[in-house]
Amino acid sequence: MGRDDGRRPPATLQDVAREAGVSLATASRSLNGSARKVREDYRARVLAAAERLNYAPNLQAQAVARGRTSLVGIIVSDITDPYFAQIAGGVIAAAEAGGLVATIGVSGRDPEREVQLVAALRGQRPTGIVLVGSRVADAAVTARLEAQLRDFENEGGHAVLVSQAGLPFDTIAFDNEDGARALARRLGAAGYANAVVLAGPEPLSTSRERTEGFLDGYASTGHPRDAVAVVHSRFTRDGGYEAMGAVLESGPRPDVVFAVNDVMAVGAMARLRAAGLEPGRDVAVAGFDDIETLRDVSPGLTTVRLPLEQGGATAVDLILKRASEPCLVSLPGEIVIRASTPGPAAEEA
Amino acid sequence: MGRDDGRRPPATLQDVAREAGVSLATASRSLNGSARKVREDYRARVLAAAERLNYAPNLQAQAVARGRTSLVGIIVSDITDPYFAQIAGGVIAAAEAGGLVATIGVSGRDPEREVQLVAALRGQRPTGIVLVGSRVADAAVTARLEAQLRDFENEGGHAVLVSQAGLPFDTIAFDNEDGARALARRLGAAGYANAVVLAGPEPLSTSRERTEGFLDGYASTGHPRDAVAVVHSRFTRDGGYEAMGAVLESGPRPDVVFAVNDVMAVGAMARLRAAGLEPGRDVAVAGFDDIETLRDVSPGLTTVRLPLEQGGATAVDLILKRASEPCLVSLPGEIVIRASTPGPAAEEA
């Protein structure tokens, strides 16, 4: 007998009011937490009627009437990448806790697409938009993105950037430079004398900051800064794999490799193995992020732990309590030494 | 000078119409693809005016007026778990391709919460809801979930279940049993004679099917079915870790361990190492799913590859072309032998 196919349209507030024998307004006031009070027995009747009719408020209609929604939009490059997944998880959890529904868009690391997504999300008139990921676009696209976000804020929305500093909006930044610097010092002090950096795309600020921090810290332990090769590649597992390959094929073998994120580090490890080298024994490897899913790779990956979920949650907090001036929240990382870089006292197996 | 704080409300269709010197109706017809035609010069004027005013249609209002939205809701247990992330990625990508905006809820594996989320999403009046993950709830909660979904469909919505068969809605199921059976045959034929299954929670159908399939296939290679120990635990990394621990502490060491998903398998490997055993050498390990992020663990994990993203995408397809009868799409897996189970010819390093 198939399905009902759109029969019996959802009960409306009108229906509930009629069923309960009260006015529209009273029904409305009983069902949502209005400021005004409703006599207890009326309230009860309305609630009962709603229950009976299986009433669910039409949030779209509420939004139109109220002039604001309970939506928060998230835009990430790739939800499949655990870095973004963890941040998105933080955003979603905080949003739900705050009574908001999260809407999500995936840009596939395409800056153009990112602009389109902001425009599309804007149409939903969300309370806020959280944009995650660091800029790789040329100035023109960035300007258009900024324009979109500015329009959004002018309309009363609230934009928050995560891990993407430099634009005039609220921003949650992870302290990439300090984290990388601390890591490099530790490694340099432990005697690694021939480091190589596997970086992401040249213009990606996250990658740049981590690279800079590393070079800086490494230099501070007495290793000439320009003796460290920096190889650029994509910010993905395959990027790490290829960059590692390039390093192995050109020049002497390094004693330690710093990949600017864990995903790339894992790719680099795979490449080392493909070359018959054992990561952690023949070449030390370090990453960045301390991705949860990757905590069990073997040998354990030395890295810098970032409070990813917290970053996402904080973004939602900023949306809820909109400050009058754009603010910048900086979240520090914490270095974690594991077996992939023997030498410095390991803090974890 | 702070921010504008909600100044200049977004341009409305009204504004555009006035600016272009046409009626509301004409503006509406020009800006969305209406069936009716509009004289070309009018059209152009409206488009120009819209551009000038930076007009973006209020989708909520459109939804109210049209009686339907361009939203699709997704509910997953945990977006941080790569299994769900990949399926969600498929859903989001397909939704965007189909002009829909995805809304997402995370249940934290709490069946109660799942019901709440369906109710909450229903309020958005989405075109469809995709529910991912297999049932672990008792009959009462399941009944309430089913009621919510049924109401949703009666209102004209379309519910699709992914990897969660048995409810009377469109369903995308992965062929857990066949996959596990094929894997077990291969392993059994390769000479593994002392297998152990690390299963998820008893009532989880995904776990049950994989366990059943494995036992069945393993038995078909001549190993008595009830000689295989099945240890139940959580469906997570830590669950795998603990289950492996339980196995090691009680009874003889198995020669192969089948964890019902990759994440658990990785946990099991970690536990083996903690016990001084090398996975793949001292004890073979196999998983299920072939999670992308985990393809580089070492030794490479033998597993059953599932078309996760495709499953998500297919769910959206079903939503867009609503069939009159609930249908069941079954997606097969493909076994992948790697170094964690030496013996059978490896198909990949």
Place this chain on the structure above:
DNA sequence: GTGAAAGCGCTAACAG
């Protein structure tokens, strides 16, 4: 072809 006007479901003044 175009425009006026009546909703869509809900909220929020505003009177009682």
Place this chain on the structure above:
DNA sequence: CTGTTAGCGCTTTCAC
């Protein structure tokens, strides 16, 4: 405290 009513922004008959 309750009910009436005028919107919210947009679509869609329905006349012209």
